[in-house]
Amino acid sequence: MKLQSRHLIGLEGVSADEISLILDTAVSFREIIERPIKKVPTLRGITVLNLFYEPSTRTKISFELAEKRLSADSITFTKAMSSVKKGETLKDTVRNIEAMKINMVVVRHGSSGVPYFLTQCMDSNIINAGDGSHEHPTQALLDMFTIRQKYGKLKGLRVVLIGDVKHSRVVRSNIWGLKTMGCSVAVCGPSTLQPYEVEKFGVDVYTDLDEALDGADVVNIMRIQLERQQSGFLATQREYTNLFGVTAERLKLLNKNYTVMHPGPMNRGVEITPEIADGKSSVILEQVTNGQAVRMAVLYLLSGKREDGE
Amino acid sequence: MKKQIYDLVIKDGRVIDPALGFGHVAHLFIKDGKIAKIENDNISSRKKIDSMPDENVIDAAGKIVMPGLIDMHVHLREPGREDEETIVSGCQAAAAGGFTTVCCMPNTDPAIDNQETVKFVLSRAELADARVYVVGAVSKMLKGEELSEIGDLVKAGAVAISDDGGYVQNPQLMRNALEYASMFNIPIISHAEDDFLCKDGVMNESFQSTRLGMKGRPAVGEVIAVLRDIKLCELVGGRLHIAHVSTAGAVEAIRLAKADCVDVTAEVCPQHFCLTDDMIGEKFDTNLRVNPPIRTKADIDAIIKGLVDGTIDCIASDHAPHAEEEKDVEFDQAPPGMIGLQTTVGLVKTYLIDKGYLSWADAIRKMTQNPARILNLPVGTLKVDSPADITIIDSDKKWTVKKNDFRSKSKNSPFVGWKLSGKVSHTILGGRVVYDGK
Amino acid sequence: MPKDKIETVLDKKGINRAITRISHEILERNNGAESLVIIGILTRGADIAKRIASKIKEIESVDIPVGLMDINLYRDDVHQKLDQPIIQRTEIHFDVVDRNLILVDDVLYTGRTIRAALDQIVDFGRPRSIQLAVIIDRGHRELPIRPDYVGKNIPTSKDDRVMVKLSERDEDDSVLIEKSGLKADEKTPAKMKDGVKKTAAKPQKRKGGKTK
Numbered sequence: 001m002k003l004q005s006r007h008l009i010g011l012e013g014v015s016a017d018e019i020s021l022i023l024d025t026a027v028s029f030r031e032i033i034e035r036p037i038k039k040v041p042t043l044r045g046i047t048v049l050n051l052f053y054e055p056s057t058r059t060k061i062s063f064e065l066a067e068k069r070l071s072a073d074s075i076t077f078t079k080a081m082s083s084v085k086k087g088e089t090l091k092d093t094v095r096n097i098e099a100m101k102i103n104m105v106v107v108r109h110g111s112s113g114v115p116y117f118l119t120q121c122m123d124s125n126i127i128n129a130g131d132g133s134h135e136h137p138t139q140a141l142l143d144m145f146t147i148r149q150k151y152g153k154l155k156g157l158r159v160v161l162i163g164d165v166k167h168s169r170v171v172r173s174n175i176w177g178l179k180t181m182g183c184s185v186a187v188c189g190p191s192t193l194q195p196y197e198v199e200k201f202g203v204d205v206y207t208d209l210d211e212a213l214d215g216a217d218v219v220n221i222m223r224i225q226l227e228r229q230q231s232g233f234l235a236t237q238r239e240y241t242n243l244f245g246v247t248a249e250r251l252k253l254l255n256k257n258y259t260v261m262h263p264g265p266m267n268r269g270v271e272i273t274p275e276i277a278d279g280k281s282s283v284i285l286e287q288v289t290n291g292q293a294v295r296m297a298v299l300y301l302l303s304g305k306r307e308d309g310e
Numbered sequence: 311m312k313k314q315i316y317d318l319v320i321k322d323g324r325v326i327d328p329a330l331g332f333g334h335v336a337h338l339f340i341k342d343g344k345i346a347k348i349e350n351d352n353i354s355s356r357k358k359i360d361s362m363p364d365e366n367v368i369d370a371a372g373k374i375v376m377p378g379l380i381d382m383h384v385h386l387r388e389p390g391r392e393d394e395e396t397i398v399s400g401c402q403a404a405a406a407g408g409f410t411t412v413c414c415m416p417n418t419d420p421a422i423d424n425q426e427t428v429k430f431v432l433s434r435a436e437l438a439d440a441r442v443y444v445v446g447a448v449s450k451m452l453k454g455e456e457l458s459e460i461g462d463l464v465k466a467g468a469v470a471i472s473d474d475g476g477y478v479q480n481p482q483l484m485r486n487a488l489e490y491a492s493m494f495n496i497p498i499i500s501h502a503e504d505d506f507l508c509k510d511g512v513m514n515e516s517f518q519s520t521r522l523g524m525k526g527r528p529a530v531g532e533v534i535a536v537l538r539d540i541k542l543c544e545l546v547g548g549r550l551h552i553a554h555v556s557t558a559g560a561v562e563a564i565r566l567a568k569a570d571c572v573d574v575t576a577e578v579c580p581q582h583f584c585l586t587d588d589m590i591g592e593k594f595d596t597n598l599r600v601n602p603p604i605r606t607k608a609d610i611d612a613i614i615k616g617l618v619d620g621t622i623d624c625i626a627s628d629h630a631p632h633a634e635e636e637k638d639v640e641f642d643q644a645p646p647g648m649i650g651l652q653t654t655v656g657l658v659k660t661y662l663i664d665k666g667y668l669s670w671a672d673a674i675r676k677m678t679q680n681p682a683r684i685l686n687l688p689v690g691t692l693k694v695d696s697p698a699d700i701t702i703i704d705s706d707k708k709w710t711v712k713k714n715d716f717r718s719k720s721k722n723s724p725f726v727g728w729k730l731s732g733k734v735s736h737t738i739l740g741g742r743v744v745y746d747g748k
Numbered sequence: 749m750p751k752d753k754i755e756t757v758l759d760k761k762g763i764n765r766a767i768t769r770i771s772h773e774i775l776e777r778n779n780g781a782e783s784l785v786i787i788g789i790l791t792r793g794a795d796i797a798k799r800i801a802s803k804i805k806e807i808e809s810v811d812i813p814v815g816l817m818d819i820n821l822y823r824d825d826v827h828q829k830l831d832q833p834i835i836q837r838t839e840i841h842f843d844v845v846d847r848n849l850i851l852v853d854d855v856l857y858t859g860r861t862i863r864a865a866l867d868q869i870v871d872f873g874r875p876r877s878i879q880l881a882v883i884i885d886r887g888h889r890e891l892p893i894r895p896d897y898v899g900k901n902i903p904t905s906k907d908d909r910v911m912v913k914l915s916e917r918d919e920d921d922s923v924l925i926e927k928s929g930l931k932a933d934e935k936t937p938a939k940m941k942d943g944v945k946k947t948a949a950k951p952q953k954r955k956g957g958k959t960k
Contacts, residue, residue, distance in 0.1 A: 028837045032821075037871040132523050172521070196520050196526060196528070
């Protein structure tokens with residue numbers, strides 16, 4: 001078994017076997033994180049560029065740690081979006097950096113399609129760390145890893161994704177991945193934040209949180225961006241919390257052995273109550289730890305696949 | 311030696327001129343830059359041809375000879391972005407694409423919202439390889455706030471007004487523009503997309519935009535804009551022309567308005583009958599970013615129906631050159647627009663004529679007689695004494711769109727690599743051969 | 749090209765005898781089992797490690813901690829392959845510091861696997877000693893590594909394939925050698941393939957391997 005592509009652009013089109021390979025490999029890397037010396041020499045000589053055109057804390061740190069734990073040389077380049085418009089183009093920037101002989105690029109960008117764009121102008125392996133509202137494959141992989149870790153399987157589980165479905169790349173990658181792995185997927189959020197024809201993803205669509213939670217195994221709560229109010233998508237934070245805030249009371253509707261997830265950063269008291277976030281069913285911190293293992297697995301599996309087939 | 315009676319003859323071509331209702335093999339004689347006569351093949355016409363020197367005879371056997379095509383919607387970028395296109399280079403592209411007349415939109419820098427700029431454009435066009443007619447601005451600097459000096463623009467030569475590139479958002483201003491323009495009997499060309507619904511949208515709103523996580527421009531944004539303009543036109547009169555119709559809803563709105571005798575006409579562009587939004591996710595090709603956006607199969611079907619039943623009057627390219635470095639960026643940061651002067655004929659032949667939707671006569675009408683009528687242009691026909699603007703098309707010739715063959719200064723076409731049927735073999739402007747297929 | 753021939757080098761009994769002997773030797777050399785830990789290299793080295801541990805338990809009635817180790821992340825050829833080897837889970841749930849660590853693999857060949865394993869062990873801590881036990885030593889070392897306990901030394905050509913079969917994952921216990929048809933001298937060196945130990949060189953004189 002091997003990965004078909006030398007890049008990880010998204011989970012759309014990635015087969016169940018490939019996802020399983022990544023998750024299985026991540027299990028082995030998860031153990032390394034628990035060792036006294038959390039480092040293996042595997043990617044010695046490989047240089048990884050973390051290209052972050054959008055602010056990010058945990059994804060950036062998670063990738064940086066994953067790279068260091070694999071002994072890759074890594075550098076991180078952050079650039080505010082505002083300065084991009086004028087001046088050097090993205091293509092020039094990445095080509096210049098690639099001329100310094102890098103091997104892999106981890107990219108986050110506010111525009112959908114940028115990771116694909118980079119595959120067309122660079123020889124490096126490209127890993128998508130979030131592009132616009134398109135995909136965020138490593139987040140979805142770590143979510144699936146965390147679910148599988150708890151239940152020992154993915155197939156047959158009912159996963160509900162709650163929040164701003166329209167603008168969430170995490171939701172999209174989760175939908176593709178979970179569907180491929182045989183989960184039953186539902187999305188729930190205000191109808192203004194459900195994208196056009198979202199049901200064509202093959203998911204159940206809810207605007208009533210209680211209905212969505214009924215019979216679910218996993219509830220994955222997305223961050224709600226409060227600035228959505230200004231764009232007219234939301235009335236008030238208060239109303240959002242009343243309608244879509246996940247509380248202990250509401251979680252009674254879930255299956256017994258339920259799991260609460262959140263990709264972070266959380267707005268405590270808005271989309272999730274502190275009681276739930278810190279509760280015994282929450283795997284939110286475990287997600288963060290698993291994120292490293294999953295990213296190590298992705299870096300490792302892709303690093304063997306070069307342009308020249310070497 | 312006997313003096314030449316004719317300067318040029320095009321022999322043995324199938325001459326199609328919808329304006330004349332003409333459609334069979336004939337010889338076309340040209341003198342002093344004008345159509346001198348069309349004659350059927352007989353001993354006398356054969357004799358005339360035989361008496362002419364070879365270099366003055368174009369053999370159009372097996373080809374279609376038509377009035378020089380009119381593209382009523384192009385962006386020539388001059389003044390302001392001469393790096394992307396100039397009037398001269400744009401007209402060279404027009405000639406190579408079979409167009410002898412183009413109408414240029416006013417969103418230049420400075421905008422064509424005053425007499426001086428109209429005159430500048432017309433003076434630059436004097437020696438170009440196509441006739442250029444100017445579309446002036448509806449509002450000063452295309453800002454949608456105050457009317458431009460429409461009377462002055464018309465006096466300087468403008469044949470229509472438009473704020474193309476954007477919609478006239480303010481309905482009161484649009485109402486005034488329709489009323490005001492009717493004094494000069496010129497149409498208002500409306501780029502009908504509601505700003506509030508389409509703001510920041512980079513592609514059609516559909517499952518594809520949902521899948522790619524891109525901000526969508528909903529079809530209803532066009533439909534609402536078209537309906538508003540139709541209702542205003544119905545109310546105050548004036549002539550309304552809807553540019554680049556892209557949605558089934560807009561086609562239907564225009565069909566109903568025409569049935570209600572509203573003075574509305576419409577055009578479509580090849581991208582809206584050849585391309586669908588699911589192509590964007592394949593390669594995020596920024597050349598597929600255009601406003602209004604490429605839509606769905608259902609919209610294409612409706613547009614074709616509109617073309618067939620006459621709801622859609624014209625086919626235009628919306629030729630919109632953009633510099634390579636501006637298109638070679640993130641999808642949502644690329645400016646909207648694609649070039650089209652050199653691909654329109656091939657796309658019309660391949661996607662409308664070959665598929666049996668339109669006859670050559672229908673297609674030619676939508677690129678000659680109809681735009682000439684709407685804009686009141688003295689071209690678009692082979693009537694005797696008209697300017698000898700002629701396009702000859704090698705109807706079944708297969709060809710591949712190549713980037714290097716574009717005469718436009720910009721190469722932003724999503725059709726590069728496409729295999730098309732129907733190639734321009736000659737373009738003649740006022741009796742002068744401006745393109746001969748080489 | 750003549751057909752490759754498969755020979756049996758060790759049968760079930762032979763393997764069992766080798767494991768029994770190695771277990772005794774380990775105990776003898778380390779004065780019992782108190783200080784011992786065993787780590788087997790995945791996949792079949794780990795199986796053998798478990799067998800040695802249970803044999804030692806038979807003899808001394810002591811439970812020795814057994815760990816499993818995947819060494820692929822420490823390989824020196826990891827970027828020379830088009831596809832990355834699948835990583836299995838390393839499980840070492842004990843402290844290796846100051847223990848006599850018995851490292852177990854099925855076949856000792858170039859020594860590169862053992863080099864990787866040694867590097868990895870050091871990342872877990874500093875054992876008092878590391879001793880190497882293998883079922884087969886087939887020669888052709890490329891690094892200065894020698895085993896402390898050997899089931900059987902067998903001469904091979906680099907193009908031969910040595911296959912250790914264990915009932916844990918194969919139909920039965922046996923060690924087979926698939927002789928390449930050509931004479932060894934005519935061979936050109938071939939690349940070492942993952943999982944199957946195979947290369948080319950002269951029919952060797954055995955060296956290295958410490959035998960009893």
